[in-house]
Amino acid sequence: MKSVGKRPESGFKFATALAASLLSFFAGAQPDLESYSRQGVERLSSYLQIDTVNPPGNESRGVEFLKTIFSEAGLAFEHVESAPGRGNIWAKLPATTTPKQAGLILLHHIDVVPANRDYWSFDPLSGEVKDGFVYGRGAIDTKGLGIAQLQAFLALAESGLPRNRDVWLMATADEEAGGFFGAGWLVENRPELFADVGYVLNEGGSGRVFGEDIAVMVEVTQKVPLWLKLTSTGRPGHGSAPLVETSVTRMVRALKRISETEFPVRVMQPVAEMFEGIAPYQSDADRQTFATIGQGNLSDEYLLELKMRSPGYHALLRNTCSITRLEGSAKINVIPAEVHAELDCRLLPDQDPEEFLQALNVIINDPHVSIGKIMGFTPAVSTTQTPLFKAIVDVSADEFGAQVVPTVAGGFTDSHFFRDLGITSYGYSPFAFTTAEFAGVHGNDERVSVINIERGIRVYYQLLAKFVGGQ
Numbered sequence: 045m046k047s048v049g050k051r052p053e054s055g056f057k058f059a060t061a062l063a064a065s066l067l068s069f070f071a072g073a074q075p076d077l078e079s080y081s082r083q084g085v086e087r088l089s090s091y092l093q094i095d096t097v098n099p100p101g102n103e104s105r106g107v108e109f110l111k112t113i114f115s116e117a118g119l120a121f122e123h124v125e126s127a128p129g130r131g132n133i134w135a136k137l138p139a140t141t142t143p144k145q146a147g148l149i150l151l152h153h154i155d156v157v158p159a160n161r162d163y164w165s166f167d168p169l170s171g172e173v174k175d176g177f178v179y180g181r182g183a184i185d186t187k188g189l190g191i192a193q194l195q196a197f198l199a200l201a202e203s204g205l206p207r208n209r210d211v212w213l214m215a216t217a218d219e220e221a222g223g224f225f226g227a228g229w230l231v232e233n234r235p236e237l238f239a240d241v242g243y244v245l246n247e248g249g250s251g252r253v254f255g256e257d258i259a260v261m262v263e264v265t266q267k268v269p270l271w272l273k274l275t276s277t278g279r280p281g282h283g284s285a286p287l288v289e290t291s292v293t294r295m296v297r298a299l300k301r302i303s304e305t306e307f308p309v310r311v312m313q314p315v316a317e318m319f320e321g322i323a324p325y326q327s328d329a330d331r332q333t334f335a336t337i338g339q340g341n342l343s344d345e346y347l348l349e350l351k352m353r354s355p356g357y358h359a360l361l362r363n364t365c366s367i368t369r370l371e372g373s374a375k376i377n378v379i380p381a382e383v384h385a386e387l388d389c390r391l392l393p394d395q396d397p398e399e400f401l402q403a404l405n406v407i408i409n410d411p412h413v414s415i416g417k418i419m420g421f422t423p424a425v426s427t428t429q430t431p432l433f434k435a436i437v438d439v440s441a442d443e444f445g446a447q448v449v450p451t452v453a454g455g456f457t458d459s460h461f462f463r464d465l466g467i468t469s470y471g472y473s474p475f476a477f478t479t480a481e482f483a484g485v486h487g488n489d490e491r492v493s494v495i496n497i498e499r500g501i502r503v504y505y506q507l508l509a510k511f512v513g514g515q
């Protein structure tokens with residue numbers, strides 16, 4: 045780790061007091077990053093103890109916590125509830141130089157997914173700091189990221205570095221349920237906030253430890269959710285007198301057809317680049333295939349094996365549908381007139397959703413089974429040809445000795461709301477996770493190492509100093 049915070053002041057030992065004060069005016073006071081880092085661990089512990097499990101969210105509790113911190117730091121902030129208890133908050137450090145460049149939002153979400161205490165070895169809301177880890181639901185997704193952003197943001201404010209653009213710290217509600225009371229609501233109801241914004245740094249990418257190496261994954265696009273509800277209809281009756289064809293038999297047949305369908309493999313350019321980027325860190329079995337995946341010579345056997353071994357990687361190569369919800373008769377002896385099933389389909393970012401629905405209809409091939417849309421987003425990809433991406437590359441090399449790999453995420457985040465507005469959005473966390481640590485996200489025993497939080501705050505500050513402060 046490069047030592048941070050070495051400033052040219054020491055080289056100016058004999059400068060006059062005037063020169064020294066001028067220097068500190070231009071270069072800013074060096075914030076004490078050590079204490080920001082330590083304080084970050086304490087603050088994460090407190091943040092994790094606040095119950096913002098979604099549903100119902102109660103993000104306004106998190107807003108109260110952040111309000112206090114902004115107030116203590118003397119920073120102006122605004123907050124708004126999209127619905128009772130669904131708080132969102134943001135603070136802005138305005139640009140100090142002209143011409144002002146496109147603004148940057150540091151985004152995280154306050155809500156967390158539920159945790160089943162029975163499967164955890166500690167209280168998910170404990171926020172306990174023990175054995176080098178901070179424990180609790182949201183430690184990684186995304187209160188840990190939020191604290192790294194917050195502490196770096198506060199350090200930037202204190203540094204007095206010139207700022208070439210507005211920088212925002214934004215914490216929103218409801219990401220885990222689609223963001224419609226959070227980022228989506230703000231984009232819809234407070235569009236003026238985003239008028240001068242050119243960049244969003246959000247969750248969705250991070251450093252990953254591969255043996256001796258670290259690669260920093262920066263998410264530039266994601267598969268597009270298309271959530272569907274199938275409805276099948278048929279003649280109702282009594283369970284004691286089976287019918288030839290019912291809503292249930294139709295649905296079972298439709299779902300069998302869907303579950304046995306593998307959509308065509310299509311390796312998009314960003315996916316090929318990602319696989320090439322991570323190829324050096326793969327096992328012997330995968331290295332060559334990953335490096336040349338763009339050439340499209342994947343056998344069915346290899347794809348099946350990859351699906352069993354690494355379902356997440358496999359899902360980046362084609363459109364997919366998971367059957368997730370089933371709703372049949374309300375009574376065991378009643379053949380229902382109508383049954384439902386829900387599908388979580390994820391489309392490649394260049395897939396036309398309407399075309400996909402037509403294809404799905406052909407697969408189901410039954411006029412008594414209809415498809416309704418629950419939710420769908422428009423896809424977009426953020427370019428890597430930006431000064432922000434370059435700053436991430438530079439900081440990752442300096443701080444981790446790591447390569448940056450642009451990645452496509454199989455899941456989705458709030459970034460699509462901003463990509464839809466033409467705002468460059470990257471999924472980026474300043475952490476380096478081992479596979480074991482990362483497994484806690486939406487899983488059991490979520491925790492983050494103290495080292496990741498402390499180092500992450502320093503890394504994030506370096507990134508802001510470089511991109512915003514021209515360091």
Ligand SMILES: [Zn+2]
Binds near residue numbers: 153185
């Ligand atoms: Zn998240």
